[in-house]
Amino acid sequence: MRAAMHENEPLESDAGGQEPVFAGDTLVHVVRQYKPSIGGLEDFVASLAARQQGRFKRIRIVTCDEVFRGAGGKLPAHEVIDGIEIERLPYFGSPRYPMSPRILSAIRDADLVHVHAVDFFFDALAFAAPFHGKPMVATTHGGFFHSQDYRLLKQIWFRTVTRLTANRYSAVACCSQSDYEKFSEIAPSKVRLIENGVDLGKFGDCGSRVPRRSLVTIGRLAINKRVDLLLDAMADLNARDDNWTLDIIGTPFDWSAEDVTRMIAARGLTEKVHLHIGPSDAQIRDILARNSLFVSASAYEGFGIALIEAMSAGLMPVVQRNAAFSAFAARHEGISLCDFTDPPTTARLIEKAHAALVKAPAAVRAQVMAVADTYSWAGTAQRYEDLYRDVTGR
Known part of the structure; x- marks a missing residue:
């Protein structure tokens, strides 16, 4: 039987049939765009969160309150989609680097923060790490090298600002071999290769x-x-x-x-x-x-x-x-x-x-x-839970 038939299998049971080790914790995913926006980043976070339901006391997605380049206007500040709680924040600035000062209050109750992509949220939460004290992991999703635009500026930013911020995360999950090689240059002790799961x-x-x-x-x-x-x-x-x-x-x-x-x-x-x-x-x-x-x-x-x-x-x-x-x-x-x-x-x-x-x-x-x-979500979700265990010492 093809692996696709097993896409909705739960993660491995915890030892001795006990409840999951994060059952009392709140996990917050931070991502600049989420549903109803459509794209690979949104699909990844939705798929991962879906497979984490029941493993945590609470899972919340923190994102921006508009679909970039959309015509639908402001989205609800709070919503539940597919059983996952969404909190949307107002922002200003470029869609490539949307800035929202309210991000710190949005993670106040988090026991673990998972940041997706390298943007304002990635940098701001890293710089504020001494103040909020939350354990944090990040997933690269290609960084910010998706085009040749401003390539020199991007390289300078990557080797200065991103070098500093990446090293403030407990771990940086690279979703491709090319990302792993790139981020190994600036944060070799933090990077892990966890390739994306696919539905x-x-x-x-x-x-x-x-x-x-x-x-x-x-x-x-x-x-x-x-x-x-x-x-x-x-x-x-x-x-x-x-x-x-x-x-x-x-x-x-x-x-x-x-x-x-x-x-x-x-x-x-x-x-x-x-x-x-x-x-x-x-x-x-x-x-x-x-x-x-x-x-x-x-x-x-x-x-x-x-x-x-x-x-x-x-x-x-x-x-x-x-x-x-x-x-x-x-x-x-x-x-x-x-x-x-x-x-x-x-x-x-x-x-x-x-x-x-x-x-x-x-x-x-x-x-x-x-x-x-070979890219079934079951294995990817398990590798992320293993990563969470490592960075929290569970």
Whole structure:
């Protein structure tokens, strides 16, 4: 039976059948964006918190009170979603570095604080550590190197401010090998490699069983995802064979839906490329069901949850040769790496991947789903609980 069938298994029982060691404690996750916002960071925190229910007396998510680049206005200050308590704070400043002075009061009752991503919350809670005295762990989620913008400034900040703040955490969990290598440079005694878990049941085995000339990509419409380069490759594919189609699944970020629609039209791809803004999981399953290959032109990934989710669906991946995807491909077969800045060569690689799929569709689907199975959430959640035990001395 596939591992995806066991996604909701509880964590290991505590010794002797006793109640969990954190049963009397309050765990606070701090993350700049959470539901109803959609993205890899939000999905990760929601999935981890769901698997921690019953292990703690109380679990709370502390986040910002707006969906960045959304049009919905202020969200409720307090809400419960899927049984998890949400506390939302007003903020000011950039969505990349949202600042909220109320963060200290929001963690006042916490017995353990888990900070996600490297931003204002990461820095502020570290600088305030001597005052609040809470045990803290953090997860990197790619740091802040998702684009080449302000690269020199980012490097200086990383080697000064982030070096100081990272070393004030009890542990820093790196969610990819590339993150682990990066953060080892500034906090070697703090880093742990805990790769992201993926909800394999969400899209498990839903991709097309019949090979199609159909591509799909999933992710925010952020500049680092390089949808423009993906469309360039799609234009080259259609010049060679106009049977190719592309589904883009995402939410507005640096680019709006209108921006991407204009990019599609400018390349003459209106009939071949379909943009889906914020679909539900059920709708995404339906989209994946008509696709055979997953593509991503992303210049930077913290881990690449969408890649694993696509492979769990049985989709063959053709992805950008960035650090995270390259490290992943070095450990697993079935992933084609390319350079989307060279559209003609990328188009040929996509055709080559499709040809391999046509030769042995069942075997290729089984291979990529087997790779995805190794990223079950059960093991990841257990590794985080082990980390919590280490830093609290339990």
